[in-house]
Amino acid sequence: MRSTRFRGAVVAASFALSLAAAPAAFAWGQVGHRIVANLAQRQLDPKALAEVKRLLATENDTDLADIATWPDELRDNPDTKELGKATAKLHYVDFNDPTCVYSPPKCPDGQCVVEGIRKYVAILGDRSKSDTERREALSFVVHFIGDVHQPLHAGYRDDKGGNDFQVQFQGKGSNLHKVWDSGMLYTRNLQFQAYADLLAAQGAVTLPKPIPPLDNPYAQWAEESCKISKAPGFYPDKHEIDDAYVAVERPVAEERLREAGKRLADVLNKTLD
Template sequence: MKTFLYCLLFAATTLLPAPASGWSRQGHQIVAELAAQDLTPQARREVAVLLAGEPDPTLAGIATWADDIRAESRVGEHALGKRSSRWHYVNFQRGAGCEYVPARDCPGGNCVIGAINAQRAILADRTRPLAERRDALKFLVHFVGDVHQPMHAGYADDRGGNNHQLNYRGKGAPKGEGTQLHGVWDYWLLQSAGLDNPAYVQRLRQSPVPAEPGPASDNPPVAWALESCRLMQAEGVYPPRRRIGDDYLDRFRPVAETRLRLAGARLAALLNASLAPAR
């Protein structure tokens, strides 16, 4: 049964992503590895304690856990996966621009913005049980990646590009491959670079982290989501035709890579602050 679930998950996070699926497995692991290399010694020690006993006790090793449990919840085996399914994204209304209205866009804190803030508070609270803080760390590693994927701050009416069907014809699929716009951003933009995780991390770390676009926000996840929303609405992201080729991937791959770089740096900063010694 477990083998079936992981096969299902792999399919869901690559060619035909399920609603609100995040970056592909590769994308989430790249964000996690970028962050891991920027942790303070204190944060590294705390992460090691929290992840002790995990099959792969590294940030990259738990980067897709939130998607794993959601996949299990679809066959009725993980209540937390079902409860957290709305925490992977935030929907914006078409025609309303990138205006965040919490009561409308994140009712009850059930969106990626609310989830990041809630899980960060749990992680930082050393009075909470270790198991809760471990889950909070796993959620944060995943959700910080999610909020930087532009389709995770997408339109409600097409489920973040999941309903926008496309046919990709390019080097990766010369005969054509059916996918969705969300799937292109999840998978094809990174896969088409032809790099494994270590090579991709090394390449991204050769570029400096982009400067923050404005003054520090008192609610950083909101700022990150609004950045993604503005990118999602940029000219050409929704292609005028339902067929795309390598020119689309070449145009927007640098955008996706910048988002990964930012996500890694911001995740590291969030974890360093949350796991700093208590004062």
């Protein structure tokens, strides 16, 4: 994994431009993924935090936010393009079913975000693996737990997670996936650190109760996202994202970011303690 210091500088320099440009069709975009990572790091216990810091230091990084977007950047780097292709299907799960019930056939050959999280949590917790493997796994865990909490990365429609659902947003053509990735979050006009401060100031998040008979928390998180995407009004009837839509749905997105941050911290505390 290449160092993320240069990436961080580029992101900071180009943030103003990204507010006007259509964001990439990745879950939460750069700001959202970094918010999740930042919220999680605040909730790590001392042993887990020490191990996270040790793994990050192997490439001169200091915070989980530094590696939160790396899995989305793989396909743009010739040196990591093949890994990007190999892990592309691990960013989402297609329910293709309005009941939003997860079962193994929803994840053929383990190629979905539910099994992606399971795979990389296991690698991260395996002390026999090299630091390089475990650091890479840490980045995937941070990223995929963010992904599974984005409602359109566990959608029930046959529309490529909302990418095929065209909308008008802020006077420009876009699609619902992009709006949920970053568009609504950018309406806050906050950098990720300030945004995370805002969400953290709301206090501890109350997590949804377990969904019986599921005994797979990662699958539950996907089911929660799917059910959000089928709620009335989530898909706007007039294909227009107006201020009223943002007023209703941005708090939903922010709650998912808070839940993802808490759950990521819980996973890392359990895996690394």
